[in-house]
Amino acid sequence: MRRQQRGRDRRQEIIQAGARLLAAAGPGNFSARRVAAEAGVPLAAVTYYFESLDELLGLATARVVAGWLDHGTRVAQSFINGDIPDSATALILALLPGSAAMPVTQWRLATLARYELLLSAGRSPVVSAALAAVRPALNELVTTIAKHSATPITLSAATILAVIDGAAVGAISENVPDPVAFMIDTLGAALR
Amino acid sequence: MRRQQRGRDRRQEIIQAGARLLAAAGPGNFSARRVAAEAGVPLAAVTYYFESLDELLGLATARVVAGWLDHGTRVAQSFINGDIPDSATALILALLPGSAAMPVTQWRLATLARYELLLSAGRSPVVSAALAAVRPALNELVTTIAKHSATPITLSAATILAVIDGAAVGAISENVPDPVAFMIDTLGAALR
DNA sequence: GGAGAACTAGTACAGTCGTACCAGTTAGGC
DNA sequence: GCCTAACTGGTACGACTGTACTAGTTCTCC
Numbered sequence: 001m002r003r004q005q006r007g008r009d010r011r012q013e014i015i016q017a018g019a020r021l022l023a024a025a026g027p028g029n030f031s032a033r034r035v036a037a038e039a040g041v042p043l044a045a046v047t048y049y050f051e052s053l054d055e056l057l058g059l060a061t062a063r064v065v066a067g068w069l070d071h072g073t074r075v076a077q078s079f080i081n082g083d084i085p086d087s088a089t090a091l092i093l094a095l096l097p098g099s100a101a102m103p104v105t106q107w108r109l110a111t112l113a114r115y116e117l118l119l120s121a122g123r124s125p126v127v128s129a130a131l132a133a134v135r136p137a138l139n140e141l142v143t144t145i146a147k148h149s150a151t152p153i154t155l156s157a158a159t160i161l162a163v164i165d166g167a168a169v170g171a172i173s174e175n176v177p178d179p180v181a182f183m184i185d186t187l188g189a190a191l192r
Numbered sequence: 193m194r195r196q197q198r199g200r201d202r203r204q205e206i207i208q209a210g211a212r213l214l215a216a217a218g219p220g221n222f223s224a225r226r227v228a229a230e231a232g233v234p235l236a237a238v239t240y241y242f243e244s245l246d247e248l249l250g251l252a253t254a255r256v257v258a259g260w261l262d263h264g265t266r267v268a269q270s271f272i273n274g275d276i277p278d279s280a281t282a283l284i285l286a287l288l289p290g291s292a293a294m295p296v297t298q299w300r301l302a303t304l305a306r307y308e309l310l311l312s313a314g315r316s317p318v319v320s321a322a323l324a325a326v327r328p329a330l331n332e333l334v335t336t337i338a339k340h341s342a343t344p345i346t347l348s349a350a351t352i353l354a355v356i357d358g359a360a361v362g363a364i365s366e367n368v369p370d371p372v373a374f375m376i377d378t379l380g381a382a383l384r
Numbered sequence: 385g386g387a388g389a390a391c392t393a394g395t396a397c398a399g400t401c402g403t404a405c406c407a408g409t410t411a412g413g414c
Numbered sequence: 415g416c417c418t419a420a421c422t423g424g425t426a427c428g429a430c431t432g433t434a435c436t437a438g439t440t441c442t443c444c
Contacts, residue, residue: 004440004441004442006440006441031430031431032432033430033431043432044434047433047434052432052433053432053433
């Protein structure tokens, strides 16, 4: 279907709203009605612009992980510039949502949604595909930060990512009071 | 309500069925109707024996994590007996569901369900409570295995658990072909 | 300017969900 | 033996889900 400009805009707006919803509330709260409400469009617009909710989920996921990458490269740049002293801190800030200034409860929800999305790749092919597309870039991000570390880092990017993911899952499931500090500690212990 | 023997049995049977369902399909597929079908009882039996589905979820979760601990202590014992040569292998086999003989697709689903349950603690207080109750024992399990390792292990139990959890989440979301081998490799790299 | 495609928006349908309700049956204490 | 509490199992209700359908409106292109 050859779209008109107005339709293209609306379609993008719906994808954007889906990405916001996904990042804030996780795939378990991703429904056609909620996306429509978030985008401020009627429910029928969702079914009109997308073959199925699954297609929209894939597009929204791609948008979300693109945001991860943007955020990560920005943090990596500020680490290279010398604004972040510790490489463990830089890795955590680069690979997890938000900044250190974010309130804890909000950080917890955002990180929870992030890992719910990661795990949902195990059941949803479209999410799996969207994640697979960005993984090499994330790995490269980790190696870039590791390369600019003051102290040499011997662990591989895959292992570093595993430590970060595991620490995040642990922090969420255990409801630790200061998750960011916990994660920097855990990663720091694994790096030395 | 003073239960009769028959009622006690049926109640336990429902909890057991809930635990089976939870371990096999994850919290997302945990519904009153599914538990009833798994237990072979009518739907109304679930609402009769439990205040709410949430109460049943908490009891089923407790049953599941008790199974984790049983499995882990058994594997740890066989490691101490010398049946498992490598401590990284022992840790993976002890802390993740099933054995090496389990088919990959089944292993993947079981592990996926396990981490879905872990993450769901971030949204469900009853799951969180059930997990918190077993965490010290899991930590002790890790230190026990580490203590009997041939090569000395300097990482803390918390860090080791983070590596295992992160590697598992990565293996699932990336759909790696031989996840158990991947996890043993990743943990081995972090331990040395 | 008119035909037809693109779009908007409301509504309806079939499915699953947790929970409530209500007759009928079984079993334990007097 | 009987009364009452425990239990069984079927059904129903309201809420939510994805998707389909049907009008009416707006825009583009010839």
